Amino acid sequence: MTEGESAAKAALLEKVVGFAAQGGIAGKSLREIAAGIGSSHRMLLYHFGSREGLMAAVVAFMEARQRETMAALATQSASPGEAMRAQWQELTSPRIRPFIRLFFEIFGLAVQGTAGATAMLDELTDPWLREGAAVAAREGYELDIATIRLGVAVTRGLLIDLLAGADPEEVSAAHARFVDMIESALPTSRP
Numbered sequence: 001m002t003e004g005e006s007a008a009k010a011a012l013l014e015k016v017v018g019f020a021a022q023g024g025i026a027g028k029s030l031r032e033i034a035a036g037i038g039s040s041h042r043m044l045l046y047h048f049g050s051r052e053g054l055m056a057a058v059v060a061f062m063e064a065r066q067r068e069t070m071a072a073l074a075t076q077s078a079s080p081g082e083a084m085r086a087q088w089q090e091l092t093s094p095r096i097r098p099f100i101r102l103f104f105e106i107f108g109l110a111v112q113g114t115a116g117a118t119a120m121l122d123e124l125t126d127p128w129l130r131e132g133a134a135v136a137a138r139e140g141y142e143l144d145i146a147t148i149r150l151g152v153a154v155t156r157g158l159l160i161d162l163l164a165g166a167d168p169e170e171v172s173a174a175h176a177r178f179v180d181m182i183e184s185a186l187p188t189s190r191p
Helices: 003-023 030-037 041-048 051-076 080-091 097-111 126-138 145-163 168-185
Strands: none
Touching: 003 030, 003 041, 003 051, 003 097, 030 041, 030 051, 041 051, 051 080, 051 097, 051 126, 080 145, 080 168, 097 145, 126 145, 145 168
16 A cells, blocks of 8 residues: 555545544445545545454444544543543544444454454453553553553443443443542552
8 A cells, every 4th residue: 555545545534533433333225334534435445344344443443543532541541540530521422433333343243253353352451551551651650461452442342331221320420430449559669
């Protein structure tokens, strides 16, 4: 792929992400998405290979953005717990909800082996583990990978519960309890 093609693909992806933020794209066809961003379904196919490939690219884009948010919140927060609570607020905001739904839709397709979606599995958790460890180390905390993996799993599980219609206050209370448990295992001050 040439530099120009790469830039065109990135620009298309930005438009699709913006379109998705307005009303979601999970149930939309490639033609509907293309019309919504002022492009053609052929351009989307050229750059992303399939509808599932496009959806997986949107999920990867948003996952990367959320990891950037995690790093920024860690820098701005007084404690890991404060950062985790702020990240939860971000993840449960109505603005992010369409992307959370899309994440689980594409995950479902990926584990079923749907072409275009399976690439998601290669980067499902490892980037979170790497970035989580790096953020903790920069902030002066040593977290083992098992604890970070637990955090990813608990967060994703609670997001499923939330999307399934559980009481948002109860789900957030469960997240807060988890954060309290993690905080109690950390030193009270940075080394």
